[in-house]
C-alpha cells in the first residue's frame with residue numbers, strides 16, 4: 001500500500017516552488033537523496049546556467065534495457081491566478097489534492113518514488129530507471145539534455161512511462177510542436193524607388209507564401225490511419241511585424257510561426273524546403289541588391305511528437321497493468337517523443353486530468369493517485385522474481 005507514503009512525498013514536492021523560471025536544484029537533491037537511499041546509481045545533468053538539473057537514477061541489475069518512469073519537476077507560474085489555497089502547500093478536501101503541480105506532474109513523481117521504496121531491489125530482474133527533468137513546460141529542455149546524455153552513454157531503456165496526466169489512460173501518440181521566429185533584414189529606402197532597397201516585408205510575405213504552400217502538401221501527407229484531430233501536420237502564422245511607414249521600404253520584418261507535426265518526416269520536409277528556399281532563392285536575390293541583407297530562422301522550441309507505432313511494448317505492458325481496453329492520442333506535447341527518438345518504446349500514462357493542469361486551484365483526485373499506485377504495484381510484481 002503505497003498511497004499514504006505517496007501523499008507524504010507529494011506534500012514535500014509541492015512545497016518546492018519549481019516554476020520553470022526558477023531553480024529546481026533543491027527538489028532534484030531531495031529526489032536524488034531518496035533514490036540513493038534505495039541504492040540507486042544517480043546521474044545528475046545540469047543546464048548551462050547550472051541552476052536547473054535532471055536526475056536519472058537506476059536500481060536493480062546493471063544491464064541494458066529496463067523500464068523507465070519519467071516526469072518533469074517544473075510547474076507553470078501561479079502569478080495572475082486566483083488561488084483559494086496556498087499553491088505551494090498541499091491541501092486536501094473532498095477527495096481532492098490541491099496545489100500547483102499536483103496533477104502536472106508531481107503526483108506521478110511521488111508515486112514513482114514511493115513505489116521504488118516498496119521494492120526489494122535485490123529481487124529486480126531488470127533495471128528500473130527514474131528520470132526527473134527540468135524545464136518541460138518551456139519546451140522539454142531538460143529532457144533533451146537528458147536524452148543526449150543517455151545517448152552518449154549508450155543507455156536505452158526498453159520501455160518508458162511518462163506520467164503526464166491522462167486520467168490513467170494509455171496514450172500512445174501526440175503531435176510534436178516546432179516554434180520558429182524568422183527575421184528578415186533588408187535595406188531601407190524611399191518607396192518611390194523600390195529597386196534601390198531590399199524590402200524585408202516583401203521577402204517575409206514570400207516566405208509566408210511558401211509556408212502556406214507547404215500547408216497544402218502536408219494535408220495530402222496525412223497518414224491514412226492518423227487518429228489526430230486534424231489528422232495532418234498543421235502550420236500557423238502567429239505574428240507578422242516589420243516596416244515603419246507607408247512610404248518607406250521596410251528594412252526589417254519578423255514572422256512568428258509554428259507547426260504541429262504528426263510525423264517526424266513532415267517536420268524534416270518543412271525545415272528542408274524552407275532552408276532551400278531561403279538559401280537558393282530569397283537570400284541571393286536580397287544580397288544581389290545589398291550584400292548585408294540577411295534571413296535568420298531561430299527555433300524557439302521544439303518538442304518531438306510521439307508517433308503511434310504498430311509495435312509498442314510500453315503500450316502493451318501498461319494496457320495490461322491498467323486493464324485498459326483501448327489506447328488514445330492527445331493534443332498536448334510531452335517528453336515521450338524524445339524518448340521514442342532515443343529508441344525507447346514510450347507511452348504517456350499518469351494520474352489526474354490535463355483539464356486541471358496549468359489552472360488556478362489545480363487538483364488531483366486521490367482516487368486517480370491510488371489507481372496510479374496500484375498500476376505501479378502490479379508493475380513491481382512483473383519486475384521482481
Ligand SMILES: [Zn+2]
Nearest residue numbers: 072104105164
Ligand atoms: Zn506536464
